[in-house]
Amino acid sequence: MLFYTFFKTLMGKEVVVELKNGVAIRGTLHSVDHFLNFKLTETSVEDPVRFPQLTTLKSAFIRGSVVRYVHVPSAEVDTSLLQDAARKEAFEAAAAAAKAAEEAPAA
């Protein structure tokens, strides 16, 4: 949920998605979903010598399961906000786990 929200804040920015098979695709992030599938527009391949087939693509839908890295522009990322969000999510997860443990022996 956290990274879905994080990528939603990056919609319209240029990112480079590096896949598990080694190909890196640069493009403008058009949309993302909760599986972290990415849709990029105005795409280009970072290494056209190794992957000549992918040079003439208009847009790319990349399945989330094949992504290894996403290079994001550091100017667009507020790390303090990210840290706060991560702490909040960890706190909520711990609270939910504690509540579930409380209700389980009672039930």
Add this chain to the structure above:
Amino acid sequence: ERPMGPARGPSRLRPPRCGTHRPFRLLALRGQQAMAARLGAETAYDVDYAGTASLCNEVGKTCMVVLTDGRHLIGTLSSYDQFASVVLEKAVERHHAAGKYADTPVGTFVVRGENIVLIAELDEAKEKAHPALEKASMDEVLLAESEAAT
């Protein structure tokens, strides 16, 4: 024994003829496009459809589908689903090696989403203007492929 009366038309138990029912996905696609029109968008790209739903912009267009085993399939994107499975019509399998490529027609493919790496719309104008690879015969390309492998 009751005598059989005159035939009264198709029995309700018989299944409908093929083609009388519009595919559900086409209706969903029309719904999405109608939604885009209602929101006053120029094209469906103006509306932010999340993830797989954004593939509705690519339906009917020539797309390249890259699979996890390295194959590149190029065909007309017919339909998709929430797992990013696709149906490709008039598909060709493109092999490339040493600056050359060759296509093998493979017909209609239904590809399960878990095998898909990416689905990309081909820019045909760009391809005609600056072809990255030159077309060659299948034998040449397969030979070059096997040479590259060794």
